Amino acid sequence: MDLSKYFLYASSLTTAGVVVTMLAYYMFGRQAKANGGNINAMPVADDKTPILQLRLQAHERMIIFVDRINPANLLLRLHQPGIEISALQLLAVNEIKTEFQHNITQQLYVESATWNVIRKLKDDTIAMVNNAVKNLPADASGVELSKNVLHYMSEIEENPYELTIGLIKQDIHQLF
Structure with a gap:
């Protein structure tokens, strides 16, 4: 049994x-x-989906960063009635640096060449604001600084902020 x-x-x-x-x-x-x-x-898509999402978010954040440091947007956002030139300069430079530091980790997900362009654009924007102050009297108003920077921007043949956003978009299209 x-x-x-x-x-x-x-x-x-x-x-x-x-x-x-x-x-x-x-x-x-x-x-x-x-x-x-x-x-x-x-399946490859399942393995790379999280990194793809991070890369897309990084590109989105870089487009926002470039848009926020564009002097046309930056100076309008920071302008306060009666603001002095030195105060607006300080606000603008600090805002650019803070925005950049907030997004510094996004370089992990953006092409190196694109990141270098973004970093140079940040440095050039700070230099543009600082150079605009040099050409104005110390008692000038923040409005004069804004006019000076925006006048300089109007003389540039191709808008570097639009070109940088176009480069970021090209990187996104390469992902698909």
Whole structure:
């Protein structure tokens, strides 16, 4: 009698094993067919989805950064009635530096060449504000600083902020 219980137990284990094997083959066999017969190949999109999302978010943040440091937006946002030139200069430079520091980690997800352009644009914007102050009297108003910077921007043939946003968009399109 013990031998019959043993065979009954062994046959039920064998049946369960066959069922599990068939289920596994059915589930992974479809994946293997989709991957050209290679059962070890996993879908690539699932593995890279989180990094792709991070890269897209980084590009979005860089577009926002470039837009926020654009003098046309920056000076309008920071302007206060009666603000002195030195106060507006300090506010503008601090705002640019703060925005940049807030987004510094995004360089991990943006192409190196694009990051270098963004960093140079930040430095050039600070230099533009500082140079505009040099050409004005010390008692000038913040309005004069804004006019001076915006006049300089109007003389530039191609808007560097628009060009940088275009470069960021090109990077995004390369991801797809």
